[in-house]
Amino acid sequence: xxxxxxxxxxATSLLYPLIFGIVILxxxxxxxxxxxFRTDEYILPYPTRIFxxxxxxxxxxxxxxxxxxxxIIIGLAAGSVLGYIAAIGATVSPKFGKGGLxxxxxxxxxxxxxxxxxxxxxxxxxxxxxxxxxxxxxIIVVTLMCMASMSINAHRGxxxxxxxxxxxxxxxxxxxxxxxxxxxxxxSIPYIFTALKVSVPGSVITAxxxxxxxxxxxxxGRQIRENILIAQYSTAWAYIVVACLIGIILFALLxxxxxxxxxxxxx
Amino acid sequence: xxxxxxxTETKYFMTVLWIVIIIALWEIFxxxxxxxxxxxxNILPHLTGIMESVMSDRTINxxxxxxxxxxxxxxxxxxxxxxxxxVGIVCGFVLAxxxxxxxxxEKIAFPYLMLIQMIPILGMAPIINALTGDIAVSxxxxxxxxxxxxxxxxxxxxxxxxxxxxxxxxxxxxANKFQIYTKTMIPACIPYFFTGLKISAPMAxxxxxxxxxxxxxxxxxxxxxxxxxxxxxxxxxxxxVFFSAIIGIxxxxxxxxxxxxxxxxxxxxxxxxx
Numbered sequence: 001x002x003x004x005x006x007x008x009x010x011a012t013s014l015l016y017p018l019i020f021g022i023v024i025l026x027x028x029x030x031x032x033x034x035x036x037f038r039t040d041e042y043i044l045p046y047p048t049r050i051f052x053x054x055x056x057x058x059x060x061x062x063x064x065x066x067x068x069x070x071x072i073i074i075g076l077a078a079g080s081v082l083g084y085i086a087a088i089g090a091t092v093s094p095k096f097g098k099g100g101l102x103x104x105x106x107x108x109x110x111x112x113x114x115x116x117x118x119x120x121x122x123x124x125x126x127x128x129x130x131x132x133x134x135x136x137x138x139i140i141v142v143t144l145m146c147m148a149s150m151s152i153n154a155h156r157g158x159x160x161x162x163x164x165x166x167x168x169x170x171x172x173x174x175x176x177x178x179x180x181x182x183x184x185x186x187x188s189i190p191y192i193f194t195a196l197k198v199s200v201p202g203s204v205i206t207a208x209x210x211x212x213x214x215x216x217x218x219x220x221g222r223q224i225r226e227n228i229l230i231a232q233y234s235t236a237w238a239y240i241v242v243a244c245l246i247g248i249i250l251f252a253l254l255x256x257x258x259x260x261x262x263x264x265x266x267x
Numbered sequence: 268x269x270x271x272x273x274x275t276e277t278k279y280f281m282t283v284l285w286i287v288i289i290i291a292l293w294e295i296f297x298x299x300x301x302x303x304x305x306x307x308x309n310i311l312p313h314l315t316g317i318m319e320s321v322m323s324d325r326t327i328n329x330x331x332x333x334x335x336x337x338x339x340x341x342x343x344x345x346x347x348x349x350x351x352x353x354v355g356i357v358c359g360f361v362l363a364x365x366x367x368x369x370x371x372x373e374k375i376a377f378p379y380l381m382l383i384q385m386i387p388i389l390g391m392a393p394i395i396n397a398l399t400g401d402i403a404v405s406x407x408x409x410x411x412x413x414x415x416x417x418x419x420x421x422x423x424x425x426x427x428x429x430x431x432x433x434x435x436x437x438x439x440x441x442a443n444k445f446q447i448y449t450k451t452m453i454p455a456c457i458p459y460f461f462t463g464l465k466i467s468a469p470m471a472x473x474x475x476x477x478x479x480x481x482x483x484x485x486x487x488x489x490x491x492x493x494x495x496x497x498x499x500x501x502x503x504x505x506x507x508v509f510f511s512a513i514i515g516i517x518x519x520x521x522x523x524x525x526x527x528x529x530x531x532x533x534x535x536x537x538x539x540x541x
Contacts, residue, residue: 016374043397099281103289109515111473113480113488114508117495121310205387209477221387225481228393240391247385 045234053238061242067218068207069246071135075142076203080196082143083150090151091158091184101151108148116141116210134216141210146199150192157191158184193258200254204247220246290314309501317509320502336490337506344487345514347403348475351410355467358411359418360460366419367426367452368444377423383416392478406478406486413474414467421463425456461526468518476511487511 027033029046037044054061086104090097116137123137161183169179208221217226220243227236293314300311321334366373388409396405429452437447479488487507494504 012371013374016371017376017378020375020379037398039398039400096281096284099283099285102282103285106516109469109519110512111469111476111515113473113476113491114511114515117491117504118508124310201385201387204385208387212477212480224391225393228397233394233397236394240394243391244386247387248382251385 043233045237049234050237050241053234054241057235057238061220061223061238064218064220064223064239065242065246067135068211068220068243071138071142071207071210071219072203072246072250075139075207076146076196076199078139079143079146079199079203080150080192083147083195084154084192086147086151087154087158087188088180090155101155104151105148107144112141112145112206112209113213115144116213119144119210120213120215130216131218134214134218138207138210138214138219142203142206145206146203149198149202150195153191153195153198154188157188161187190262193254193262196254197251200250201247204243204250208243306501312502312505317502317505321506333503333506337487337503337510340485340487340490341510341514343485344475344479345472347406347486348410348471351407351475352414352468352471354407355411355414355471356418356464359415359463360422362415362419363422363426363456364448366423373423376419380416380420383412384420388412388474392474393481396478396481402478402481406475409474409478410471413470417466417470418460418463421459421466422456425459426452428459429455457530458526461522461530465519465522465526468522469515472511472515472518 024033025047028044029048031041034041034044041049083104086097086100090101119140120134120137123133123140126133126136165183166179169183174182207219208224211219211221212225214222220239223239224236224243227233227239293311297311297313301313304310323332362376366376392405392409395409396402399405399408433451433455434447437451442450476486476488476491479486480492481488487510491504491507494501494507
């Protein structure tokens, strides 16, 4: 009986949102949404039309997706590694390091719109090619954004150890390197995923926004804006859908990776 | 000497030291840039130069000094961000309440709350602007959407974290649903609620500035893009950058302070831990 109830429970938790989503899509396709928002199908095109545009302009969209995803992945990796190194630094010398972590987390509160143009200015001399220097600038902005959440979470993971585990390591006469490899690093892995869950969506947003300020016109975010400026709303919507897909796919990949890495832990 | 040693042991000393290091680095690079570049104030001006431009009473357009102009635009931007923030908080809290009251709503809304986190809302700013047709409405709307989901998810987590014993106690008191919520659930979720507020405060400000850059008129974002194009002295740009950075950090700490004032019970438990 309880098993049957459980099945019903899990079935509805899949069915309800699915039905809701389909209802919204139907309302969109039938023009009910248009009357709610008081707009026309020009500004809010039908889903079928958006889908057709994605298919038709697939090559061009893919080019921009490549540009954005490259920035997101490199920035995310660089920011996470640097953040982790900062966390190790703060663990090695707690006093000096903790102040540093406070400063890094303050960076997180700086609006991207203020940071992006400054970084664009600073990277003017990196290369004579506008595409290269814009990409470098965008990667730096994403890196700064990802550093904060990783450093704070990793610091927690490296230091919030199980009671007495550090004493046990000491009684084994383990040196610092062994303590790090056998105790602190494994302990920090779940915290790394917590940090990534914040910084993956964050890095997508940061990359799209920093594209607005970049010199070189490339990337999904920039295309959304450019197409709105020339009143090509359907194309802009196509890029929005693509941007959402990037965010969702990256997050799904992260969840899959978490499942693989933390599998042993759960059992 | 002893006094100096005690000073280095205080909590804020290291933070201050880091700030001093950053300022020193900035100034060193500013000297290098000033020596090598033709227009140093475009890339990295001296901090003193920025301070000077804040203090100066030279008017730059229509009888306003640089700082007056920044402040006027900032007031417009911040008030919009504030309205959006409040709207987002109210919607987020109400949704979390409904989700905890009625299971099907939670089942419908929760996956979409997760989904909306992965969608780059700021990237959608131009289209929301086109949808609402009015830039003022879209500013408020985007700030509200960005505030809405951290508040909703965190508050819901707060409702779920209420211990079972508390429910049982209220049940044994024959408390009705209204009493359960006002006496146990809502006070218990307040710390989680504040976590949501802290996450979303800088986001609401970023959103408001970003939407400004899309269209002319008044607002920090408009001024920022005008200054970037060289319509006025570059120091206006630097003033905006520093101002928005300070506001972003302040908004986060103001929420922390508010939490400290409104949640005295959390304060004492922290002390006990130490």
